[in-house]
Amino acid sequence: MNLIAPESLVFWTTAIFIIFFFLLKKFAWKPILGAVKGREDSINKALMSAEEARREIQNLKADNERILHEARAEREDMLKDAREIKNKIISDAKDEAQKQSHNMIEAAKSAIESEKKSAMIELKNHVAELSLEIAEKVVRGELSNKDKQLELVESLLGKSSLN
Incomplete structure (x- = not known):
């Protein structure tokens, strides 16, 4: 008990489909395509942002x-400079110590030489005093006896010649 004939069913189905297709095309197709296009654009923007972020991270890593x-090179330079300064300070201190020790040695030599000269002068004076004392004692001993005095005078006169 088929009330509708199969040919009319195909006709009506096709007609409804065509009407539905035109209605969808007229009212729904543009918003659906716009939504799909908007979604595609947002996905592309997100992908570009992700790619840009990845490039930025690589640049930051390289930086x-x-x-x-x-920083390592600068640290090495600073350490090298510090070592050079340390060595220069040590070298300067050694040079200064050598100069001071040389000056002290020269001062000590000068003081020793001065003391030596002073001692030699004192020794010469002492020897001269002793010689005079000895000569005085010898002359007194020689001149204490009258016979010896005459003998000495005659001997001196004999040696000296009168011109």
Whole structure:
């Protein structure tokens, strides 16, 4: 008990489909395509942002490596400079100590020489005094006897010649 004939069913189905298709095309197709296009655009923007962030991270990593390398090189330079300054200070201190010790040695030599001269002068004076004392004692001993005095005078006169 088929009330509708199969040919009319195909006709009506096709007609409803065409009407439904035109209605969808007229009212729903543009908003659906706009939503899909908007979603596609937001996905592309997110992908570009992710790619840009990845590039930025790589640049930051490269900058960090460069800065780290520069910091290490600067630290090495500072350590090298510090070592050179330390060695220069030590060398200068050694030179100054040598100069001071040389000056002290020269001063000591000068003082020793001065003391030596002073001692020699004192010794000469002492020897001269002793010689005079001995000569005085010998002359007194020789001149204490009258016979010896006459003998001495005659001997001196005999030696000296009158011109």
